[in-house]
Amino acid sequence: MATYSPQNRTLISSATLSRRKGKILYRTVLTVVLVLFTLVFLGPLYWMVTGGLKSASEVVANPPTYFPKHPKPGNYHTAWSDFTIPRLLFNTLYYAFGALLFQLIFDVAAAYAISKLRPIFGKLILGGMLATLMIPAAVLVVPQYMTVLDLPVLHVNLIGTPWAIWLPTVANGFNIFLLKRFFDSIPEDLMHAAAIDGAGPLRTLWSIVLPMSRPILGVVSIFAVVNVWKDFLWPMLVEPDPKKQPINIGINSLSQGIPENVIIAGLAIASVPTLLIFLLFQRNIMSGLTAGSLKG
Structure with missing residues (x-):
C-alpha cells in the first residue's frame, strides 16, 4: 500500500x-x-x-x-558602418572585462573572508550586502553620480573615465552571496590540511579554493559581462563622448538622422553577443548556480 x-x-x-x-x-x-x-x-x-x-x-x-x-x-551593413559598430563593440568589451576583473578580485576576497576567515560581525556585513539588493537601482543613481563627480578623500572627477563605469560594479551583493555560498560547501578538512602544511589564507585561496570554484567563477564572470553590456542609464550619464560610449548608448547617441529600420538593425547586432553568451554557456550558468547548494 x-x-x-x-x-x-x-x-x-x-x-x-x-x-x-x-x-x-x-x-x-x-x-x-x-x-x-x-x-x-x-x-x-x-x-x-x-x-x-x-x-x-x-x-x-x-x-x-x-x-x-x-x-x-x-x-545591417549600413548599420554596421553608420554606427561604427566595431569601435562601439571594442568600447563595450573594454568596460565589460574591466568590470569583470575588479569584481573577481574584490568580490572573491569579500566572499572568502566572510565564508572561511569568519571575521567579527561577518554575518551582519553579509546581511547588509544582501539588503542592498532590495534597493531599486534608480534610487542609487544620484548618490553614485555625486560620488564619481567628486570622489571622496581623493577629490577626483571620474566623469568621462572608465573608472566611473567600473567602480560602481565592484561591490555586487548578489555575486558575493553566490561566491560565499559556494565557498561554504568546500570541506573544512581541506582548509585545516592546508593550514597544517603551512599555507596562509592567501595561499589557501589561490591553491585550493579558486581551482575548486571554477563553475561559480564562470557564472559570476558571465553575469558581470552581461550586466555591463545591457546597462544603459549609468554609462549614458558618466560617459558623454559618443566615441567612448558602449554600444547601447553609442547607437542612441549616433541615431540622429538615421532611418528607424537601420537603427533597429543596429540594435539587433548589439544584442547578438549577449544571446550567444547565454546559448553557449546556459549549462554552465545553471550548474554554477546550483553548485554548492548541497553539502556532502
Missing part, C-alpha cells in the same frame, strides 16, 4: 494523470503555457530582427507587417 508523503504533492495528482482525460488536459495546458511564454520572450526578438530587414516606411506602417514584404539585408 502506497503511503502519503508531502514530497509527492503536486498541482495534479498522479491518479488524475493516469487517466486519459487527465493526460490530454495536462498536455494541452502545458502546450498552451509553453507557446504563450515562448511568444512573450521571443516576440520582441523576432520583431527586432525582422524590423531590421524592412524598409523605413514598412517599419512605421500601421497595422504592422509580421514579415518584411521586400527584405533588405543591406540595412
